Amino acid sequence: MPSTPSRTLDGWLSYLEQIHPVGIDLGLERVAEVARRMGLLANRLAPRVITVAGTNGKGSTVAMIEALAGAHGLTTAAYTSPHLLRYNERLRLGGSEADDATLIAGFEAVEAARLADEPVSLTYFEAGTLAALWAIARRRPDLAVLEVGLGGRLDAVNVIDADVAVITTIALDHAAFLGTDLEGIGREKAGIMRAGHPVILGSRELPASVRQCADERGAPAMTLGQDFRWQSSAGDRFSWQGTDADGTFPTLEDLPDPGLPLDNAATALQALAAAGIVLDEVSCRMALSALQVPGRMQWLGQWCLDVGHNPHAAAYLAERLSIQPCRGRTWVLLGMLADKDADGVIEALAAAADGWVSVTLVGDRARTAADLAGRIEAHGGHVAYQAQSPEAGAEWLSGRLAPDDRVLVCGSFFTVAAILAWKQAQAA
Template structure:
């Protein structure tokens, strides 16, 4: 079945699997938000492992292989582990009155079964859609994180930012801290925290970061108990520093005593495919809404380029193409649009009309991301750069094309 928001069905199967009897890990951090979830999870995992903790992380979607979604102690889950999880879900689903589950719910339950099987020190769970009714929310978080809130998935979450904020804040639990990783969250997030008795630590108030030199920064936050903690000479992870600071604060609230040397190692080593990922002249980023596009534009503006900046854009039909194109227009010298297939397909021709409507010219239209990359690779000069963005599907296709 497709997306069917609600926890009753997935919670019932989780109960049959014994997943609701005991926590799947010693500590659980759940991460919700519109943008920045993936980078926050990646930095949390890197930080925890640098501190000697055993870890499990569950994210979505994937770029090339489903295995990317579940990492156990820093390693992608094997096919055998995933299959065993799916079989455990299917057995529980049919044990009694059959329960229908969505693709994401089956994957989430299978991942939680695998995580519970190794009982790591820390499980990091990324919300797939919303928060309150997302499948990962059957597990109580010891620390909840909200990164950013913007308009996305409007067909399911609507366009009202306060309403979206309440959905994201649905992962909060009474007495367990929530870390707010954006300075621009709707008031409904704190209102939900107050109503639920959730203590809040917010960026810019309870924890903060500052640049201290080229590619270096420092962090100030709170540990447990409420001691002030400072870390200096941290390397730039190449990911948003708001999210890096948020990861540090969340880990400090998960009973981890932050060690400066371990944190430096973690930020120097963290890698996240498809997020400001440079492969030669090509920068790949899965950003697909105006908020993410504005961040990308800001990063590129801070990186001088003597040649042209090409935008290779492929987007799904339910995304805000005009908003994304408007945000990227400040750095774009040339545009190429590509067609994405599937139920939510959007053609290169339709995207090109949006680009032309913004006053820019489209250099080419292609029937697929791979075809666009083939065309573009023959026209690039050594001084040019390419930003590939607009969708996980666009970036995943180009990654596969480059590997091939």
């Protein structure tokens, strides 16, 4: 193995952004070769591996699986993407973000392996995924939870075989890579399934191709609304009924609403049950009551931050706001990238918004505040301010909020990350 130069974490991230000609390069041949050199394919990553794919709800489902497993005394590792403020957020070991030294050691291991023998070119995401898998393998947790970055079949995460596969939702997103055919997108997401291993179908509206793929692969499917379900009860509580790995039908009562989609909470519970974990009601209550997922319906005073950036996610946000009415006005601070369906998002949020602040994002895929404002007004919305950055929009809005007003910040990870950093700076 060749030696690698010493770098800081920021140095490694900057380096990895430059070593591959394109940012996204779907396919498993290159990443599988480096994984093989690193020994990641010779042994199991963990006694249980759950892989989560889908358009919306992946991050919250991963977080709930992780929290629920931890509450049952299992050691855990979780890999997610993208991050909001720190790259370290992408890898959690034992419920805590990985430190710089762990990530650097992983990148060094990846670099040594990819340069050994015939050099292999890797994308930023592929190198990061392999570094995380290497760190997880060294930790050997009871459960590893892996979030697919894009698609499924050709995503770097799919180099690892899942004991339980989870499909959350299927909607139009990343059309430049996945296309606009929902049946085709469903087949791509279904690529994480493995023969003889259960797949949890966590939406009632999945394309037919997902179930077809499960049948073709011989992956036993457990479907929301059929094999497992949830039901609301009084006082922001819900009950869950599922199917255990041994074919029994457990029921959990009086579970706290975690403030996240209950379809995803039910799916997380079913994924653990399918993995052979006997769910304890008290442990589940404890995990769900304490759960907080940054950037997913995250309330910071009057501000609600959510990374939703497509019409399906926006419709859920509008529904949540409708069942949590406020006495004042509901503002929407919206910043989106140019390759996202802004009109669909605006239409989904229109009924929930009393006023809008549109903001400009920067970068190659940027969309301007003026572009968003024109679209909002075309849908009948009132744009009170156009800002040149999320922070500028938040500054303008914060000086005008009434005590009973609330703000929904959404449209992009970049928008939410900027406001999270702004809120942290305010609190410092």
